[in-house]
Amino acid sequence: MTDLAESIESMEQLTVAWRAMVLDRDADADVRDLPGVAVRWADCRFAFWNAVTLTDVGADAELLRRRLALTADIMRTKKHPGFLWLFEDLLDDGARSVLEEAAELAGLEYAFPGTGMAGDFLPVPDPVHPDLTFARVTTDEQLRAYADINSRGYGFALEEGRDGLVGSALWKSGVHAYLAMRGGLPVACAATVAAAGRLFVMMVATDPEWQRRGYGEAVTRKALYEGSRATGLTRATLHATVAGAPVYPRIGFRPNSPLHFYGLRG
Numbered sequence: 457m458t459d460l461a462e463s464i465e466s467m468e469q470l471t472v473a474w475r476a477m478v479l480d481r482d483a484d485a486d487v488r489d490l491p492g493v494a495v496r497w498a499d500c501r502f503a504f505w506n507a508v509t510l511t512d513v514g515a516d517a518e519l520l521r522r523r524l525a526l527t528a529d530i531m532r533t534k535k536h537p538g539f540l541w542l543f544e545d546l547l548d549d550g551a552r553s554v555l556e557e558a559a560e561l562a563g564l565e566y567a568f569p570g571t572g573m574a575g576d577f578l579p580v581p582d583p584v585h586p587d588l589t590f591a592r593v594t595t596d597e598q599l600r601a602y603a604d605i606n607s608r609g610y611g612f613a614l615e616e617g618r619d620g621l622v623g624s625a626l627w628k629s630g631v632h633a634y635l636a637m638r639g640g641l642p643v644a645c646a647a648t649v650a651a652a653g654r655l656f657v658m659m660v661a662t663d664p665e666w667q668r669r670g671y672g673e674a675v676t677r678k679a680l681y682e683g684s685r686a687t688g689l690t691r692a693t694l695h696a697t698v699a700g701a702p703v704y705p706r707i708g709f710r711p712n713s714p715l716h717f718y719g720l721r722g
Contacts (some may be wrong), residue, residue: 463543463546465574469652470509478496481505482500493508493523500619501620504659515546515551528564529634567675570714577708578689579684580677589635592632605663631648633659647686650683654692
């Protein structure tokens with residue numbers, strides 16, 4: 457794939473995967489594909505399930521301004537906060553040069569960066585880590601543990617993560633979600649799900665107390681191994697945070713589009 461094609465793929469993977477996640481959380485969620493704007497908004501307390509992304513390819517400065525204004529208007533109608541996920545490589549040079557100004561004018565503020573990644577490297581070996589065993593999430597108790605690791609890893613209140621995951625049937629069956637267990641203690645988690653012919657990695661986190669021990673990489677490899685074995689898929693995609701960005705190339709992922717997260721200005 458060309459770099460632009462991978463950036464388009466990265467954006468489309470978000471729209472496909474998040475449709476399933478958001479509708480799983482709320483069958484009446486706001487899932488719309490507007491001109492240049494995809495809305496995937498569960499309006500729950502877990503901010504990652506409240507998402508908007510821009511879908512134009514090669515948007516210029518004026519189009520970007522209009523899309524950002526619409527995005528902010530949509531976000532203002534919601535009860536709970538969420539994020540605009542903006543894939544930088546889908547903008548033309550002029551739009552990139554005015555992005556900061558245009559976002560501020562629309563009433564959006566920069567939250568944090570990310571990176572789209574992909575690779576054709578599946579299957580991977582079944583991982584082994586001397587400290588860990590792995591458990592697939594199949595019970596409400598395990599799903600609550602998965603949510604709590606994400607909340608602690610990303611700095612959310614525990615109730616926010618639980619509002620995003622606890623009670624889900626999809627996460628206990630259609631998603632290949634795994635806990636890394638150190639003895640009887642869940643310390644890290646990762647999940648994969650089939651999305652438009654790719655295996656999409658999501659919600660990778662390590663409890664802050666247990667970071668920098670290779671636990672996140674190990675459980676990601678486990679989710680990839682089991683997801684690929686179940687689906688036969690050979691290409692994987694993900695959206696990495698700053699903390700995860702150095703880890704995933706060791707598995708086989710290659711960075712594509714820089715990703716910017718924006719929220720409404722308070």
